[in-house]
Amino acid sequence: MELTINVDETTRNGSLLFKAARTNDTGAMKKLLESSDVDPFIRGNLEETILHTALLNDNKDVMEVIVEMVPSLINEPMTSEMYKGETPLHIAILKQDINMVHYLLQHGADPIHARAIGSCFIPGPYGQCYYGEYVLSFAACLENEEIVTLLLKHGAPLQAQDSLGNTVLHVLVLQPDKEMACFMYDIVTSFVTNKQKHKVQSIENSNGYTPLKLAAAEGDTQMFNYLVQKQKRTYWTMGTISYCVYDLTHIDTWGDHKSVLDIITSSKKMQVRKLVDIRPVKELLHHKWKTFGLKYFMLWMISYIAYTSIFTAVCLYRPLKRMPDNQTDNFTVMIQKTLAESYRTKGDYIRLSGELFTIVGAVVILASEVPYLARIGPRNFFGNASIGGPFPLLMVAFSFSIFIAVIFRLLGMEQESIPLSVALIIGWCNTIYFARGFRMLGQFSIMIQKIIFGDLLQWCCLLFISIIAFSSALYILFQTLDLTNYPYFRDFQMTLYTAVELMMGLIDFPIPYNNVTPSFIYIVYVLYMIFAYLLMLNLLIAMMDDTYWRVAQEREELWKVQIAATILLLEKRIPKFLRHRSGVPGITLGFNDDDKWYFGVEEIIPEEKGKIQAGGIHMAKSVGWEVIRSNLARIANMKEYTESTPF
Template sequence: MHVTMDMDNTRRPKEEFFKAAHLNDTNSMKALLMSEDFDLCVRGDLEETILHTALFNGNKEIAEFILDRIPALIDEPMTSDQFRGETPMHIAVLKQDMEMVKELLNRGADVITSRATGSCFVPGEDCQCYYGEFVLSFAACIGNEEIVRTLINHNAPLDARDSLGNTVLHLLVLQVEASHIYSMYELIMSLVTEKQQPSLDCITNNDGYTPLKLAVAEGHMEMFNYLVEKQKKTYWRMGTISYCTYDLTSIDTWEDQKSVLDIITKSRDTKVHKFIETKPVKELVQQKWISFANKYFFMWMVSYSLYIMVFTAASLHRPLKPVPQGQFGEHVIKIQKTLVESYQTKEDYLRLLGELITVVGALIILISELMYLSKIGLKNYLANTSNGGPYPLLLICYSLLIIAAVVMRLLSEDEEAFPMSFALIIGWCNTIYFARGFKTLGKFSILIQKILFGDLMHWGCLVFICIIGFTFAFYILFLTLDLADYPYFRNFSMTLRTTFELMMGLLDIPLPYDKPTPSNVFVIYILYMLFVYLLLLNLLIAMMDDSYWRIISEAELLWKVQFAAIILLLEQRVPAFLKVRSGIPGSSLGFDDDKWYIGVEEILPETEEETSAPTQKYYNIKWDRVRKNLGKIINLKESAESTRL
C-alpha cells in the first residue's frame, strides 16, 4: 500500500516555489532559490516543504538542487495533524526511490529518530497505513529488500519501538495480506548475529506481546506457524521419522502470565481459538494434563462433590420443631428452631460440623473468586466462555446465599429456607462445570451454556413482554365478574401465574362451564394461545434447533480451549511446590541455553523428507547407540522368524 497526496492542494498562485517544484521547472526553481523575496522555508496546505513536494512528484533534479541550496530541509518533517513527522526519507522509501534514498543517506539524513506520527500513520479512523512510524519499518512493510539492507547498513535501529511499542518485527506480523513478510523477516534476521536474534524476538510491545504472541492475538495462523518452525530444532531423524524440539518461550505459562496459552484461553475470537490445535500448543496442553493437572482436577471434582453432599445433608436435617396446635393454621406443621434450641443433642453437633464445612467452603469460594475477578476484570469474568462463562458468577451467588442463610440462622429468622434452597440449586448445577474435563460431556456443557444464555434469554425477554400484556388483559376482564367463580383470576399475581401455566400447556383455561362467561374472555384466550402458545413456543424450538447445529461444529474446538483454561486455572491455584514444569530443559538436550523445550515426534512424507534433508540441523546424535539399537531390532526380528519356522 502506498500513501498518496493530492499535490494540487499545495499549489497556490502566490507560492511559486510549489509551482516550480510540481512542474519540474528547474530554471524557475533556481531563480526563486536565489531570490531574497521568498521565504525558503515556506510550507504548503499540508505543512509540507518544497522538498516534500519535489520528492512526491519524483523530481530528483529539483530535490537535489533544493538540498544543495537548503540542506536544513533534509530532516524537516511535515507538521500537519494528518502527516506529522513525515520526513523526505519517509517519502523516498514510500516511493521506493532507491537512488533518492542513497542520496539522502549520503547527505546525512536521519534514519534513527525520524518518526511519522500523524493520524495517517497510526491506528485510528484516519489511518491509511500503519507502517510503524520509523523509516526502517516503512521499508520493511513495503517489501523493498534493497532499501532495508541499505538502511540497516546505515545503523537504522531494529529494536526501535513506535508509540504502540511495536518494532519492525511486530509490524511484519501485522501485515497479514502481504506476501513478502516471510522473506523480509528472514532478511532482517539474517542481517544480525545469532546472539542478537533472540533479543529481537523477545521485545514486547505496549500490550506485552512479542511478535509470536502478536501473531496469535491477531489470529495470523500462517505467521505463527512460520515463527514456530523457525525456532524448531531437529534432535534426531531416521528416514521419515524425526524427533523435533520446540522452544516453549512465550508459549508456556510458566513465569509468563501473558503467554500464547493465556492469549488463546482468554480470547473470544474463534480465529484465536484455532491455535489450540497447532504445534507445539496441542502437545504442551496434553503434557500439562498428564504431568499434574489431571490428578488435581479429579481431586477438585471429588472434593467439590463431597462438599455439596455435606451441604445437602446439613440442609435436609436443618433444625425444625412442631408448630403449636392452631398457631399457623393447618398447612404449616413445622417451624424453625431458635438458635439456642438448634444445638443441644449429639445429632445437632454433627449437623453443626457439616454446617461449618459448608460456611468455610463458601467463604473460600467467595474470596478466591473475588480475587480472580479483580485480576481479570468484570468483562472477561462474565463474558469469556472459555474461562468459565456463568459458572464463576454462580459460585459467587452461591457463597452470598450461604452467608445470608447463616445471618438468618443467627437472627432466628424463619425464612432461611429460601436462600438455602436457591443455594442447593446453584451448588448442584455448578457440578456441570466439571463436565469440561471430559470430551463428550464437555461439548454438551457448552451447548447448554450457549443456548441457555443465548436463545433462551432473548426469547424469554420477548415472552415476558407478551405475558405481561395478556395478564393485564385477563385481569381487567375478570374485575367485573364474581371472582369467587373465577379463583384463578382473583388478583394480578394469581392471573400472572395462570397465564404462565396456560403458555406452558399445563392446564386449560379454568372457567366454570355451568355459568356464562363473557365472549371477550374467549377472544382474548384464543389470541393468546395462537400468539404465545403456538407461535412463540415453536419459535423457541426452531431457534434451539438452529443453535444446536450452528454450535455443534465449533463445540469441540471451544471445549479444547476450555480444557486448556482448566489446566491454567489449576496451574495458578495449585501451590508452587506441587506444580511440575512441562517440557525438557535445553541443557539436557545439549543446547547451549537456559530455555525449555517440548519434544514432538513427527512423520514426514517421503517427498518432504527428500527436500528438507539437506538443510536440516542435527544435535547430539549418538550414532553408535543408534546402530547398536538397530542391530538389536534386526536380531530380534531374525530370531522371531526362526522360531516360527
C-alpha cells in the same frame, strides 16, 4: 495596503515554488530559492513542504536542488492531521525509489526518529494504511529488501516502538500478505545476532504482546506457525524420524501471565481456537493434561461432589420441630428450631460437623474465586465458555447463599430455607462445569452456556415485554368483574403468573365457562396465545436448534480449548510445591547459550538416505553422542524434568 501587497507577493512566490517542484523546473526553483522574497519553508494545503511535493511527483532533479540549497528541509515532516510526521524519507520509501532513499540518507535524512503519526497511518476505520510509523516498518511492509537493508546499515532500529508499542516485527505480523511478511521477517532479523534477535522478539507492545503472542491473539495460524518453526531446533535425526525441541518462551505459562496458552483460552475469536491443533501447543497441552491435569481435575471433581453431598445432607436434616397447635395457620406444620434447641443430641453434633465443613468450604471457594473473577474481568463472566463462563460467578453466589443461611440460623429467622434452597440449586448445577473433563459430555456444557446466555437471554427480553403487555391488559379487563369467580386474576401478581403458565401451555384459560365473560377477554387471550405461545416459543426452539448445529460444528475444538483453560486454572490454583514445569532446560540438552526451556516433539520428515545425524547444526560441536544417548529417553517422555518451582 502595504501589508496586503506583501501577503499577495508571498502567496504568489509560494505558488511558484510548488509549481516548480511539481513540474521539475530546476531553473525556476534555483532562482526562487536564491531570492530573498521567497520563504523556502512555506507549506501547501496539506502542510507539506516543497521537498515533499518534488518527491510525490518523482522529480529527482528538483529534489536535489532543494536538498542542496535548503538542507534543513530533508527532515521536515508534514504537519496536517492526516499526514502528520511524514518526512521526505517516508515518501521516497512509499515510492520504493531506492536511489531517492540512498540520496536522502547520504544527505542527512534521519532513519531513526522519523515517525508518521497522522490519521492516515494508524489502524482503524479512518486509517488508510498501517505501516508502523517508522521508516524501517514502511520499507518492510512494502517488501523492498534493498531499502530495508540500506536503512538497517544506516542505523534504523529494530526495537523502535510506535504509538501502539509495535516494533517492525509486530507490524509484519499484522500484514495480510503472510508470504511477504515471513520473507521480510527473515531479512530484518538476519542483521542482528541471536541474542539481540531474542531481545527484539521479546519486546511487548501496548497490549503486552510480543510478535508471537500478537500472531496468537490475531488467530493468525500461518504467522504463528512460522514464528514457532523459527525457534525450533533439531535434536537428532534418524532416517525419516526427527526429534525436534521447541522453545517454550512466551508459549508456556511458567513465569508468563499473558502467554500464548492464556491468549488461546481467554479469546472469543474462533480463529484463535484453531491454535490448539498447531505444534507444539497441541503436544504441550496433551503432556500437561496427562501428567497432572487429569489427575488434579478428577480429584477436584470428586472433592466438589462430596462437598455438595455433605451440604445437601445437612440441609435435608436441618433442625425442625412441629408447630404448636395454637400457632398453626393450617398450611405450615413444621418450624425452625431455635439455636439452643438445634444442637443437643449426638445426631445434632454430627450435623454440626457437616455444617462447619460446609462453611469452611464456602470460605475456601470465596477466597479462590473472587481473585480469579477480578483477574479475568467482568466481560468474561458470561461470554467466554472456554474459561468457565458463569460458573465462577455462580460459585461466589453459592458461598454468599451459605453465609446468609448461617446468619439466619444464628438470628433464629424462619427464612433460612430460602438461601439454603438457592445454594442447593446453584451447588448441584455447578457440577455441569466438570463435564468439560470428558469428551462426550464437554460439548453439552458448552451448548448449555451458549443457549442460556445467547438465545435464552435475548428471547426472555422480548417475552418479558409481551407478557407485561398482555398481563396488564387482562388485569384491566378483569378489574370490573367479580374476582371471586376469577381467582387466577384476583391481582396483578397472580395475573402475571397465570400469563406465564398460559404461555408455556401448562393450563387452559382459567375462567368458568358457565359465567358470562366479556367477549373482548377471549380476543385478548387468542392474540396472546398466538403471539406468546405459537410465535415466541417456536422462535426459541428455532434459535436453540441453530445454536446446537453451530456449536456441533466446532465442538471438538471448543472442548480442547476448555481442557486447556482447565489446565491453566489448575496450574494457578494448586499449591506451589505441587506445580510442575513442562519441558527440559536448554542447558540439559547442550544449549549452553541460553536459559530457555524446550519441549520435545517427534516428527516425521521426508525420507533421506544417510547416517544418523545427532544434534543438528546447533549441537554438532558442543554435545557428543553419549550425551544424546543418555538424555534421549528423558526428553522422549519429558517426565524427569518437571521442575517444582513457583511461577
